[in-house]
Amino acid sequence: MHVVVNAAMSADGKLSSHRREQIAISGDADFDRVDRLRADSDAVVVGVGTVLADDPRLTVKDESLRDERLERGDPANPARVVVDSRGRTPLEAEILDDEAATYVCLSERAPIDRRMELSDRADLVTAGEERVDLLRAFAALEREGLEQVMVEGGGELIFSLFEAGLVDELRVFVGPKIIGGRDAPTLADGEGFVEEFPTLTLAEVARVDDGVLLVWRIAE
Numbered sequence: 001m002h003v004v005v006n007a008a009m010s011a012d013g014k015l016s017s018h019r020r021e022q023i024a025i026s027g028d029a030d031f032d033r034v035d036r037l038r039a040d041s042d043a044v045v046v047g048v049g050t051v052l053a054d055d056p057r058l059t060v061k062d063e064s065l066r067d068e069r070l071e072r073g074d075p076a077n078p079a080r081v082v083v084d085s086r087g088r089t090p091l092e093a094e095i096l097d098d099e100a101a102t103y104v105c106l107s108e109r110a111p112i113d114r115r116m117e118l119s120d121r122a123d124l125v126t127a128g129e130e131r132v133d134l135l136r137a138f139a140a141l142e143r144e145g146l147e148q149v150m151v152e153g154g155g156e157l158i159f160s161l162f163e164a165g166l167v168d169e170l171r172v173f174v175g176p177k178i179i180g181g182r183d184a185p186t187l188a189d190g191e192g193f194v195e196e197f198p199t200l201t202l203a204e205v206a207r208v209d210d211g212v213l214l215v216w217r218i219a220e
């Protein structure tokens with residue numbers, strides 16, 4: 001499996017405001033780049049915090065990109081994956097519509113009634129006692145044939161993926177906004193590292209819209 005984390009952050013390093021409301025940080029060219037990345041992926045992954053905050057669809061927006069996928073024998077959209085220990089994904093969430101297959105990764109803490117409701121709309125993967133055990137969950141997704149995986153956030157999930165050593169590549173668009181707020185989400189939240197910081201190698205720098213795209217690979 002190859003895991004690419006993609007996110008857009010403000011010039012001051014925030015993913016959204018302290019109200020956790022979605023903010024358009026990317027411009028048109030960056031959203032097009034993200035659409036291409038989605039189209040090149042087998043799955044798009046988010047944490048349940050992003051589902052609750054943004055209610056994302058995570059589908060490929062450009063019809064010609066969906067057609068390209070169909071021509072090569074893939075479904076029109078990549079699978080969607082939610083990392084959601086307790087099964088908090090609302091049944092009316094866009095991510096559970098029938099535009100693409102959806103996997104909900106749960107832990108043992110997810111109540112049986114939530115499991116039953118979600119199983120009508122998604123494939124369930126259970127891994128971990130308290131929080132989702134990401135190593136086990138991603139191994140299960142790989143067994144389902146999901147090889148090229150894109151993670152769109154948010155900061156809690158991205159931190160845990162770095163902690164688990166699951167990230168191969170990080171693509172960050174740094175956009176021309178200041179959001180501020182000490183409690184606003186950043187690229188990697190969670191507990192934070194105090195030693196053995198993941199180290200990156202810069203692979204690409206490009207101007208996109210009025211911002212910068214940084215592509216980093218994880219140093220060996």
Ligand SMILES: NC(=O)C1=CN([C@@H]2O[C@H](COP(=O)(O)OP(=O)(O)OC[C@H]3O[C@@H](n4cnc5c(N)ncnc54)[C@H](OP(=O)(O)O)[C@@H]3O)[C@@H](O)[C@H]2O)C=CC1
Pocket residue numbers: 006007008009014015016017019020021022023025046047048049050051053054083084085086087088131132133134152153154155156157158160185189
């Ligand atoms: N600018 C951008 O590119 C993006 C911005 N965002 C923004 O980010 C914010 C949401 O991010 P955030 O609040 O960090 O939420 P996340 O989307 O990262 O989801 C975090 C939740 O996932 C669940 N989870 C289950 N297992 C794990 C695990 N092993 N590690 C980490 N999380 C786990 C937890 O809830 P539980 O314990 O209940 O399972 C946790 O609270 C929103 O404001 C959104 O707008 C989001 C994506 C992209």
Ligand SMILES: Nc1nc(O)c(N)c(N[C@@H]2O[C@H](COP(=O)(O)O)[C@@H](O)[C@H]2O)n1
Pocket residue numbers: 007008022023024025026030031034046050054055056057058059152153
């Ligand atoms: N690439 C990017 N740039 C931004 O400025 C953003 N705010 C986001 N947010 C992510 O996109 C998801 C919405 O997806 P849909 O349009 O509903 O398909 C959102 O949930 C964030 O993950 N991304």
